[in-house]
Amino acid sequence: MYFTTIYIPDIATARRFVDVMERYPDIHMSIKSDNLEIDPHSIMGVLSLDLNRKLTYAMRDSLAIALKREYKHRFLFLRWGTKGYDVKVVNFNPHSSVRYNTFVKKDR
Secondary structure (H helix, E strand, O other): OOOEEEEEOHHHHHHHHHHHHHHOOOEEEEEEEEEEEOOOOOOHHHHOOOOOOOOOEEEEOOOOEEEEEEEEEOOOOOOEEEEEEEEEEEEOOOOOOOOOOEEEEEOO
């Protein structure tokens, strides 16, 4: 989760901020002011906040992880033993990246 403090001084800045947020509807974001938390994709939500205060902007990344077992032995349709696990990671945020994923090898 990523947090930062933002300041929206006037209505024109709020409108530009919402226009930028609307480009990325799949990314989960929120703006917090005191005890109120809103979705920054709507102009009415942003304007309902107190614009004279600094706001906390939070963005959550979503990851999808697929795990596949790699078999040690195969014969026709039979498979047995475990060589390791293949890990696939997909990030849904276009502005961040997954640094690495790894193949987990199983040893006894």
